[in-house]
Structure formats: C-alpha cells, structure tokens
Amino acid sequence: MKLKIVTMVAVALLVSCNSSEKNKTLSEVSNPTNNKIQKDPKLTESMKRGKDVYTNFCVSCHLPNGKGVPKAFPPLAKSDYLMNNRIESIKSIKYGQSGEITVNGVKYNGTMTPLGLEDAEVADVMNYITNSWGNTNDKLITPEEVSKIEE
Template sequence: MKNYISYLPLLIFFVLMSCNSKSENGGSESSGTASDEMKFKHYMIAGEQLYKKHCSNCHQENGEGLASLFPPLAKSDFMLSDVDRAVCIIRYGLKGEIVVNGKTYNQPMTALNYLSDMEVAEVMTFVYNSWGNEKGLITQKMVSDASEDCED
C-alpha cells in the first residue's frame, strides 16, 4: 500500500496536465480551467518573491506603506482604480503628489524599468491579490499593452 501512496502526487500532476492540454486546445484564457488556476498560483508565488526584493523596503511586507513617506498598496484606492497607471509607475517611476485613501504622499518612486513584462505581471498579480485586494490575474499581455501607452 505504501508504494501506491507515493505515486499519488504524480497521478494528480498528470490529471492536472491533461486538463491543461484540453484547455489549451479548445478553451479561452479566462475560462477558469485548472491551467488558469496553476498560472495564477505561479504568478502569485513569483510575484511575492519579486515584491519582497523590489518593493517591500518602501511599501513594507504587509503592503501598508511607511508612515507618511510611502503609500499603502493594501486596499489602495489609487492603485486599484487604474491598473494601466500602475504599470506605468512601475516602469517609469513616479514624481509629484498623489492621494491614496485620502492621504497625501509626495515621495518619488524609482523606476523599475529593468523588470521584464512577465516580472511586472507577476508582481502586480501578487499585489493586486494580497492584503484584501482582489483583482485577479494581471497578464504579461496586459502589462505589454499598458506599457505602450505610458508617457515617459
């Protein structure tokens, strides 16, 4: 019996992969398949690591920001209202005054233009789905499309 139990994770993997191949042949990206769920989980895991490395120093690990210096990302009305603007801020940084959840911030944010579209999508998926935010998957294509419309 012990020998069969050790194969259970492998069996689950193959079942999930068979669902994945069916959705790639006939389903759409937003069809809610096992493949979509796996993609979302991948983005969340990779995004968390990127967030810790590039963002948490200012916005803190809990996304609550740092006093009156750096705004929160947790339940941030400014961020949640415009995904494309958030892409541009990550790409090109931010200077000037902004109001987040009724509080004014005027600390510049450094551009993270060395991140790939995929990395930006991953970190944004993490941020947009953590600390009470629930926005769903931010795809590489969404980031690429939004990046084209950014003003330098």
C-alpha cells in the same frame, strides 16, 4: 492570598497567550494572499513569482505587510489607488512614478524610481499585490498587457 493572585495571573497569561491571533501559523502570517483567488493556476503561479519580486524590490519601502510608511511611501494594502488605477499602477512599476497621488484619502508626493523589471516581472508583482493584504483582483495581469503600456 498570594496563591490566589498567582493563580489569577497565570490564568490571565494563559488565556491571552492562546488567543486566535497568536495561534496563527507562520505560513498564515507570512502569506497575505487571498486564498479564494488562488483557484486559477496561472494566477497562483504568477503570484508566487510576484511575491519573490516584491520581496526583492518593493518590501523596503512598502513593507512586508504592504502598509507602506505614512507620509513617505503609500500603502498597497487595501489601496484604492492600486485597485482603481490599473494602468497607472502598472506604469509606476514599469517606468517609476513621481508627483502627487492620493491613496486612501492621503496625498503622497514622492518619487518611485524605475525598478528595471521585465514585463513578466511587472505582471507577476501586480498580480501579487492586487491579490494581497485585503486587495482582490480576478482579472489576471499578463506580460502582454504590460508590454502595451507606454510611458
């Protein structure tokens, strides 16, 4: 009887440890970008640079998975605000943002301080976040576009 129980527990553990979610490689888990978009070499390079900008400036509030912090920092993952408000999103990164915004039906009323980024860095991080965590943007954001956006 003990042998049957031990065998059943071992089989259950083996099956659960071999789930497809747990078998993802580290690169699959740490690279949330949309592989379909990465066919454009300019976009691919911009997203690589943007990931570095995100890691250095954005990850502490919006987290590595882009999900943000409920009631404090809005999500970037699958974000309707980010994807539907291109100019306002660029402006928020470039100049900071304060006041109420609604993201995925949830109101946020906080402050994002200006990050002091160059126009190229803003473009790169926008290309990264608009093509990561379930977001898809096929229109490259360029430093020239960012430079035309005023406060």
